[in-house]
Amino acid sequence: MALNAQPATNGHADSLASSSSLSADINPPVTNGVNGQSLTTRVQVVNEDKEFSKDLGDHIERWGLHNAGFGYDVVAVFGSQSTGKSTLLNRLFGTTFDVMDESNRQQTTKGIWMCRAQNMNVMVMDVEGTDGRERGEDQDFERKSALFSLASSEVLLVNLWEHQVGLYQGANMGLLKTVFEVNLGLFGKRRLDEATRQRTLLLFVIRDHVGSTPLANLQKTLTLDLTKIWNGLSKPEGLEDCQLTDYFDLAFTTLSHKVLVPEKFETDVQSLRKRFTDRDDPNFVFKPAYHKRIPADGVAHYMESIWEQVQSNKDLDLPTQQELLAQFRCDELATLALEMFNTQAKSVRKPVEAGQVVEGLGGMMQSWKNESMARFDRDASRYHPGVYARKRADLVAQINSGLGPLFLGQLKNLHKFALSSFKKEVLAGIKGDGYDFGEVVLGATARNEGLFREGATEVLLPDTDWSYEEELQQLSHDISLIADQCRADETKKMVSNIERTIKKQMSESIEHSLNQATPDMWDNVLRTFKETLAKAEATYLGKATSFNCTEEENTTSLAILRKRAWQALRAKVDEQLTDLTFLAKLKSRFEEKFRYDKEGVPRVWKPDDDVDSVFRAARDELIPLFSKIQPKDRSLEFSLPSDSDDSTLTDEGEFDFEATLVVFTEAKQADLSTRFRRDADAYYVEAKRSMVSSIAQIPTWIYGVMVVLGWNEAMAVIRNPIYFLLLLMGLAGFYIVVQLNLSGPLYNVAKSVGNEVHRQASQRIREQFAEPPQPQLTRPMTNGTSDEYEPRRRQTDDSRSSLYPEKEL
Numbered sequence: 001m002a003l004n005a006q007p008a009t010n011g012h013a014d015s016l017a018s019s020s021s022l023s024a025d026i027n028p029p030v031t032n033g034v035n036g037q038s039l040t041t042r043v044q045v046v047n048e049d050k051e052f053s054k055d056l057g058d059h060i061e062r063w064g065l066h067n068a069g070f071g072y073d074v075v076a077v078f079g080s081q082s083t084g085k086s087t088l089l090n091r092l093f094g095t096t097f098d099v100m101d102e103s104n105r106q107q108t109t110k111g112i113w114m115c116r117a118q119n120m121n122v123m124v125m126d127v128e129g130t131d132g133r134e135r136g137e138d139q140d141f142e143r144k145s146a147l148f149s150l151a152s153s154e155v156l157l158v159n160l161w162e163h164q165v166g167l168y169q170g171a172n173m174g175l176l177k178t179v180f181e182v183n184l185g186l187f188g189k190r191r192l193d194e195a196t197r198q199r200t201l202l203l204f205v206i207r208d209h210v211g212s213t214p215l216a217n218l219q220k221t222l223t224l225d226l227t228k229i230w231n232g233l234s235k236p237e238g239l240e241d242c243q244l245t246d247y248f249d250l251a252f253t254t255l256s257h258k259v260l261v262p263e264k265f266e267t268d269v270q271s272l273r274k275r276f277t278d279r280d281d282p283n284f285v286f287k288p289a290y291h292k293r294i295p296a297d298g299v300a301h302y303m304e305s306i307w308e309q310v311q312s313n314k315d316l317d318l319p320t321q322q323e324l325l326a327q328f329r330c331d332e333l334a335t336l337a338l339e340m341f342n343t344q345a346k347s348v349r350k351p352v353e354a355g356q357v358v359e360g361l362g363g364m365m366q367s368w369k370n371e372s373m374a375r376f377d378r379d380a381s382r383y384h385p386g387v388y389a390r391k392r393a394d395l396v397a398q399i400n401s402g403l404g405p406l407f408l409g410q411l412k413n414l415h416k417f418a419l420s421s422f423k424k425e426v427l428a429g430i431k432g433d434g435y436d437f438g439e440v441v442l443g444a445t446a447r448n449e450g451l452f453r454e455g456a457t458e459v460l461l462p463d464t465d466w467s468y469e470e471e472l473q474q475l476s477h478d479i480s481l482i483a484d485q486c487r488a489d490e491t492k493k494m495v496s497n498i499e500r501t502i503k504k505q506m507s508e509s510i511e512h513s514l515n516q517a518t519p520d521m522w523d524n525v526l527r528t529f530k531e532t533l534a535k536a537e538a539t540y541l542g543k544a545t546s547f548n549c550t551e552e553e554n555t556t557s558l559a560i561l562r563k564r565a566w567q568a569l570r571a572k573v574d575e576q577l578t579d580l581t582f583l584a585k586l587k588s589r590f591e592e593k594f595r596y597d598k599e600g601v602p603r604v605w606k607p608d609d610d611v612d613s614v615f616r617a618a619r620d621e622l623i624p625l626f627s628k629i630q631p632k633d634r635s636l637e638f639s640l641p642s643d644s645d646d647s648t649l650t651d652e653g654e655f656d657f658e659a660t661l662v663v664f665t666e667a668k669q670a671d672l673s674t675r676f677r678r679d680a681d682a683y684y685v686e687a688k689r690s691m692v693s694s695i696a697q698i699p700t701w702i703y704g705v706m707v708v709l710g711w712n713e714a715m716a717v718i719r720n721p722i723y724f725l726l727l728l729m730g731l732a733g734f735y736i737v738v739q740l741n742l743s744g745p746l747y748n749v750a751k752s753v754g755n756e757v758h759r760q761a762s763q764r765i766r767e768q769f770a771e772p773p774q775p776q777l778t779r780p781m782t783n784g785t786s787d788e789y790e791p792r793r794r795q796t797d798d799s800r801s802s803l804y805p806e807k808e809l
């Protein structure tokens with residue numbers, strides 16, 4: 001048979017609908033809007049085939065009790081078949097259970113039904129009547145339903161007719177015996193103390209109370225019967241002396257005859273209802289001690305597992321069931337909380353994976369975690385505390401492990417960001433002049449490590465074993481690597497700058513020394529070089545302290561600096577001693593040596609001078625001097641290790657210092673010598689010629705002859721006053737011209753006058769002796785191509801005849 005869930009539309013519910021007395025207290029069924037169904041929709045929890053409904057959870061949700069926590073109660077009714085149980089429940093709670101049709105008198109309630117009480121957070125269970133005619137001798141269901149109701153309900157209503165009191169069978173004593181027995185099975189296995197012991201209220205409702213036997217008497221009879229049953233039970237070991245009242249509270253009430261005195265019946269129902277609704281009523285039934293402490297959202301699962309246990313005839317241990325329920329529900333709630341967390345965390349997973357530093361990630365992570373934990377705590381904390389604590393710890397661990405990759409990702413991204421920001425800062429800091437490299441690096445390191453630490457602290461959640469120390473150490477290491485690289489670059493730059501300065505400083509002095517080409521030329525060059533290098537090294541060391549360079553780095557850099565300086569010197573020497581420059585230098589130097597004497601006066605070679613040896617000395621002295629860098633003073637010698645390992649800083653191959661000392665190789669020297677000899681030989685020849693010309697001068701004796709022959713003329717000028725006066729005037733004029741420096745202008749004037757006189761004279765002579773002008777020849781008409789030659793031919797022809805007719809005449 002299928003399980004039912006029916007709204008209150010059954011025709012048998014007319015007795016409820018027609019009840020005017022209840023209408024004042026119980027409002028008409030209200031709907032909760034879920035599929036338009038009534039809040040008082042009932043559900044068959046267990047059907048006739050003893051199958052448990054899968055819909056109970058949905059119904060509890062529909063009844064709006066799902067989130068009630070512990071704020072709900074469960075009441076069940078027991079009693080023989082057709083004793084007005086459903087009628088009573090409907091009257092008391094406004095439920096919609098089926099009521100038997102009077103004309104038919106057939107069993108109506110089959111299995112176990114449940115319905116929510118109207119305007120009350122109460123779940124009401126209508127249990128199939130005992131002594132079921134329909135089930136015959138099937139006592140199994142009776143026992144199982146009793147067990148189930150006892151495990152789930154706080155209050156058990158035991159419904160019986162007044163006339164059944166005192167009877168064993170009629171008063172359901174058999175059923176009650178079963179209840180007591182199963183109760184010992186359920187709760188008796190553990191000796192629970194007063195505080196933790198779960199109690200159940202047995203509320204006996206004596207129907208059709210006529211009034212002749214007062215309630216007190218009926219109560220007494222029933223209590224005696226119950227005690228008798230209890231004492232007759234075989235109790236488990238250790239619980240032999242436990243009393244009925246240790247587990248049950250007994251309460252009794254009567255209801256008047258429904259048919260004979262319906263008004264009185266209604267009044268009794270109303271006052272009984274008050275015991276369920278009015279918390280201030282001294283007989284209020286829903287005492288906290290009766291509550292089974294199952295949160296409302298776990299009721300469906302709890303009841304189902306109870307029924308499974310009951311159905312499979314396994315021992316039912318409620319505390320264990322509660323723990324199992326707690327585990328089940330806590331798992332469910334943890335899954336929900338985790339889903340909620342994952343949905344929230346998903347939004348930042350991508351950017352973090354893509355390498356972005358997500359601002360305020362730690363705050364977000366904490367809030368997701370808090371929200372998810374709050375969601376879990378709200379429902380799960382109502383379950384078994386031990387299970388809840390365990391599951392909570394599991395959930396925290398799961399959430400933390402979900403957040404772990406975000407934490408690590410954020411650390412990685414912060415690392416990357418801090419590293420690149422460090423690099424940028426250092427590069428920006430060392431732009432321009434006047435910076436202290438060490439300070440720039442220290443500042444950038446502190447700032448970016450601080451930045452990382454700040455970001456990492458923000459993302460570090462409190463109740464985790466996470467740490468960012470390792471990543472921070474890695475960052476510091478990477479930063480120092482970059483700083484080292486920058487320092488190496490800076491050092492390189494500095495060495496290059498110093499090298500430039502060295503070049504500038506040495507240049508002029510070296511040029512001068514090489515031009516002088518004195519025997520101590522290399523001494524001067526090396527002295528200048530060493531002084532400049534010493535200054536450069538001092539500059540380097542001064543700057544290197546701010547770079548935080550290590551001793552080793554300084555040694556390497558200085559070695560490079562020395563080598564570069566030496567190479568600069570060599571380059572300068574090479575520049576000054578290119579073939580052409582050197583030949584020119586040789587020439588001028590040779591000229592200087594060969595053509596001028598030590599005082600710089602031009603040499604006049606005399607026949608007895610040893611031109612050849614002077615020439616050879618001048619020629620052969622210079623090339624050896626320049627061919628090797630070799631100072632006269634040995635203390636000025638400079639040396640470098642040939643195998644200095646600076647291949648990282650220069651692109652050059654192997655460095656051989658000794659080779660660099662050689663300016664001209666043997667072959668080069670020979671070549672230069674040959675080329676120079678041609679020029680030098682020319683000077684030699686010139687010197688020889690000048691010797692010859694000096695030999696060809698006027699002999700001295702000629703001057704003696706001239707004095708002897710001119711003696712008379714000189715005497716005549718001295719003795720003649722006119723000649724003498726003219727001589728004096730001439731000398732005076734010469735003196736004035738020399739004193740006033742007029743020799744130049746006078747020379748020019750004289751030259752111009754001379755030129756003019758010469759020109760005039762030439763013209764006169766030409767006029768005097770010139771031939772008469774030639775007549776103009778008419779150019780003949782020709783069409784030939786040789787016009788240019790024609791006049792010349794004619795001129796040649798006519799020269800013999802009529803070209804100058806006057807002359808011929």
Ligand SMILES: Nc1nc2c(ncn2[C@@H]2O[C@H](COP(=O)(O)OP(=O)(O)OP(=O)(O)O)[C@@H](O)[C@H]2O)c(=O)[nH]1
Pocket residue numbers: 080081082083084085086087088098099100101102106107108109128129207208256257258259
């Ligand atoms: N005499 C009398 N009859 C009643 C009383 N209450 C209900 N009845 C009648 O008893 C019959 C059975 O009522 P139900 O409420 O269906 O009884 P039940 O115990 O739920 O029956 P099952 O569910 O079949 O076990 C109906 O005809 C009712 O009208 C009452 O207080 N006194």
